[in-house]
Amino acid sequence: MNFEHRPVLLKEAVNSLLKKGQKTHLFSSGDHELTNGIFIDGTFGRGGHSKKLLSFLDHSSKIFVFDKDPEAIDFARKMSEKDNRIKVIHSSFSNIKDELLRRNIFCVDGVLLDLGVSSPQLDDGNRGFSFLKNGPLDMRMDPTKGISVAEWLSIASVDEIREVILNYGEERFAFKIAKAIVARREKKAFTTTLDLAECISCVIPKKKNGKHPATRSFQALRIYINNELFDLSKGITSAIEMLKPGGILVTISFHSLEDRIVKNIITFDESKKSIYAGLPLLQKDLPSPKIRQILKILPDESEISKNPRARSAVLRVAQKSFN
Ligand SMILES: C[S@@+](CC[C@H](N)C(=O)[O-])C[C@H]1O[C@@H](n2cnc3c(N)ncnc32)[C@H](O)[C@@H]1O
Structure with a gap:
C-alpha cells in the first residue's frame, strides 16, 4: 500500500535552511534564483522537505539524505535515480559526521532534522507503531x-x-x-x-x-x-560540528522531551555561563557556544486544520557562529 506523509512546517523549514526569511512570496515564486550548497536531510521519510529544498538548488548542489527506515531509504533511492543531487545514506543521523567525512565532505550549509515517526510508519499496522491498528508489536524504525x-x-x-x-x-x-x-x-x-x-x-x-x-x-x-533521545543529542552535536560558519540547523520536534534536548543545546546564553561553573557536568551536557537559536516557529491554525499531526510541532532555527 502507498502511505503518504504530509511535511510539517515545509515552507518555514526550507526558507530557514536557505536563509530566505519567512516571507511567503520568496517561497512560492515560480522563477526564483537557484542557490548552491550542500545540505543534510537527517530524516528523509518520504522526502517532502528534500524535494522542496531541491527545487531551490542548482545542479551542482547536493543533499545527503539519512533515514534508519529501509522503506524510507527505498523511496530515497528511487528519487536519487531521477536526481543525482540526492545522496542516500541508510544510517542514523547520529552518524552524520562519520558518514560525511567518509565521503570527503568536510562542511555543509544546512541540516534539517524533522524528528519522530512518519505517517507511513504510523499508518501501516505492520510496522507495529500504532495502538489503533493491529500488527506485530515491533516499533523499530x-x-x-x-x-x-x-x-x-x-x-x-x-x-x-x-x-x-x-x-x-x-x-x-x-x-x-x-x-x-x-x-x-x-x-x-x-x-x-x-x-x-x-x-x-x-x-x-x-x-x-x-x-x-x-x-x-x-x-x-x-x-x-529506537534510542531516540541519545541519537538526537549525538546527532545535533555532530551536525553542529559539520556546519560551516554561519550554517543553519533546523529542527522540528513533536514532544517536550525532544524539544528540551534541542533547546538546551542551541540556546546557550553567555551571561548564564557562570551557573554551570563547578557543576559535575561533561562538556557534551552543556549548551554549545558554537550555535545560537535565531528563530522559533509554531504551525498556524490553517496548517493544523489540514494536518493534525502538526499540532505539537515546534520548529527551531539555529545558526553556527562565524568565529
Ligand atoms: C517525521 S518523519 C520525516 C518526514 C520528512 N521530513 C518528509 O517530509 O517526508 C521522520 C523520519 O525520520 C526517521 N528517523 C527518526 N529517527 C532517525 C534517526 N536517528 N536517524 C535517521 N532517521 C531517523 C524516521 O524513520 C522517519 O522516516
Missing part, C-alpha cells in the same frame, strides 16, 4: 537492527518497564502499567499492538482529554526501543 518491543517486554523487569514509561512517556500510572504487563506476560507473551494497548487500557483510567490510554506508553516504548 530499522527492523533489521536491535530488538522489537515484543522481545524487550518479554525480558524486562517491572522496574525497567516502569522507568521507560515514566521517563519517556511522562505517564503517572507507569508503575501500575509495568506491573500489569509483567503479570500478563507470565500467562501469555505480548505479540501484537492491540494486545498491549488493551492491557494498558484495562489498568488505567480513561484520559479526560479523549486521548487513548496507551498514547504515552506507546510513545515511551518507541523512544526507548
Whole structure:
C-alpha cells in the first residue's frame, strides 16, 4: 500500500535552511534564483522537505539524505535515480559526521532534522507503531537492527518497564502499567499492538482529554526501543560540528522531551555561563557556544486544520557562529 506523509512546517523549514526569511512570496515564486550548497536531510521519510529544498538548488548542489527506515531509504533511492543531487545514506543521523567525512565532505550549509515517526510508519499496522491498528508489536524504525518491543517486554523487569514509561512517556500510572504487563506476560507473551494497548487500557483510567490510554506508553516504548533521545543529542552535536560558519540547523520536534534536548543545546546564553561553573557536568551536557537559536516557529491554525499531526510541532532555527 502507498502511505503518504504530509511535511510539517515545509515552507518555514526550507526558507530557514536557505536563509530566505519567512516571507511567503520568496517561497512560492515560480522563477526564483537557484542557490548552491550542500545540505543534510537527517530524516528523509518520504522526502517532502528534500524535494522542496531541491527545487531551490542548482545542479551542482547536493543533499545527503539519512533515514534508519529501509522503506524510507527505498523511496530515497528511487528519487536519487531521477536526481543525482540526492545522496542516500541508510544510517542514523547520529552518524552524520562519520558518514560525511567518509565521503570527503568536510562542511555543509544546512541540516534539517524533522524528528519522530512518519505517517507511513504510523499508518501501516505492520510496522507495529500504532495502538489503533493491529500488527506485530515491533516499533523499530530499522527492523533489521536491535530488538522489537515484543522481545524487550518479554525480558524486562517491572522496574525497567516502569522507568521507560515514566521517563519517556511522562505517564503517572507507569508503575501500575509495568506491573500489569509483567503479570500478563507470565500467562501469555505480548505479540501484537492491540494486545498491549488493551492491557494498558484495562489498568488505567480513561484520559479526560479523549486521548487513548496507551498514547504515552506507546510513545515511551518507541523512544526507548529506537534510542531516540541519545541519537538526537549525538546527532545535533555532530551536525553542529559539520556546519560551516554561519550554517543553519533546523529542527522540528513533536514532544517536550525532544524539544528540551534541542533547546538546551542551541540556546546557550553567555551571561548564564557562570551557573554551570563547578557543576559535575561533561562538556557534551552543556549548551554549545558554537550555535545560537535565531528563530522559533509554531504551525498556524490553517496548517493544523489540514494536518493534525502538526499540532505539537515546534520548529527551531539555529545558526553556527562565524568565529
Ligand atoms: C517525521 S518523519 C520525516 C518526514 C520528512 N521530513 C518528509 O517530509 O517526508 C521522520 C523520519 O525520520 C526517521 N528517523 C527518526 N529517527 C532517525 C534517526 N536517528 N536517524 C535517521 N532517521 C531517523 C524516521 O524513520 C522517519 O522516516
